[in-house]
Amino acid sequence: MLLARLHWFCEALTSFPLQLTLGTIPFAIGFMIARMKWWAVAAGALVAINGLILLSGMPINRQSDVRDGPKLRIASANVRTDNRDHASFLKWAEAARPDVLAVLEVDARWANVLDELDFYPYQIVDSRNDNFGIALLSTQPFEMSRILFLADSDVPTIVARIRLEDETWTIIATHPLPPVGNDHWGARNRHLAALAALSKQQDGRVIICGDLNTSPWSPFFGDLLRDGRVKDSRAGFGYLGTWPDHQRLLWTPIDHILVSHGMVTTSRTVGPPIGSDHRPVSATIIDPSPK
Known part of the structure; x- marks a missing residue:
């Protein structure tokens, strides 16, 4: 995301945080099962980073109970x-x-x-x-x-x-x-x-x-x-x-x-x-x- 202002392809990658989050979860689990500690940590970090990026583009504030007004x-x-x-x-x-x-x-x-x-x-x-x-x-x-x-x-x-x-x-x-x-x-x-x-x-x-x-x-x-x-x-x-x-x-x-x-x-x-x-x-x- 930090590189998204520098090149069009870097920005294109920011469009898919859901896919990147879900795609890295199996690797994190696989490395954990294989007891590859540092690889598991790295994959887990990628899951967390992509998950946070995903949430940043999904604000939760809503007032759907409002009925009055144009x-x-x-x-x-x-x-x-x-x-x-x-x-x-x-x-x-x-x-x-x-x-x-x-x-x-x-x-x-x-x-x-x-x-x-x-x-x-x-x-x-x-x-x-x-x-x-x-x-x-x-x-x-x-x-x-x-x-x-x-x-x-x-x-x-x-x-x-x-x-x-x-x-x-x-x-x-x-x-x-x-x-x-x-x-x-x-x-x-x-x-x-x-x-x-x-x-x-x-x-x-x-x-x-x-x-x-x-x-x-x-x-x-x-x-x-x-x-x-x-x-x-x-x-x-x-x-x-x-x-x-x-x-x-x-x-x-x-x-x-x-x-x-x-x-x-x-x-x-x-x-x-x-x-x-x-x-x-x-x-x-x-x-x-x-x-």
Whole structure:
């Protein structure tokens, strides 16, 4: 973890503390049985270190008993551009029916699929031929919406505002480049830094959602939380891995819903398979003390 700021591969290893913890336990036990004392100590230390890292990305504070205040049900789904299992996505969306839905990797074909969700009369769609098309769907009107390109990237981010009771909430949906290779790693890091600055600039409550291509154990994710003045809605709800869905032994949470401090998450779930390599995520957010 100390080396995660120095190289993309070192940071990638921080995404799998659960797997590293479970993977080193058999070695610790085996060395103990074989009475290989120092090897057992070393393996035990690795179990402890990885376990502590795992817990550091799973905060336990939660106030799910809060019921009063403006409430929003929000979800994010990376549908994967070449995924043709549209029926599974539509079935999930129709069953979940969040108030606001961010959809990632939207091309022209997926844009047509989104048109079938007629319970979302308000849609912002930027379809693209690469894997970075994006859409934001809502059951209620947007007071403002725009598409930005953070950190001089070619990757679109949607910023929109909706009104809940007497409050204005800003929704930011985004999908940075995957941090594989030094160039994309640097671009992803600049994107997250610009995202934090954008979040900090907003008046009122903020929700950031999307495939952020970073896990809770990355130091750059920590920077986003601190500098963007947001918190992880996963707090108190468990591990909630979302990717890669076709290799579940490697599951890690990279699809996120981040919320302003003071807001309360009363539910946080991972959805069923939708044919993508990602699972959708959903949350119910309440502001118990609206300003």
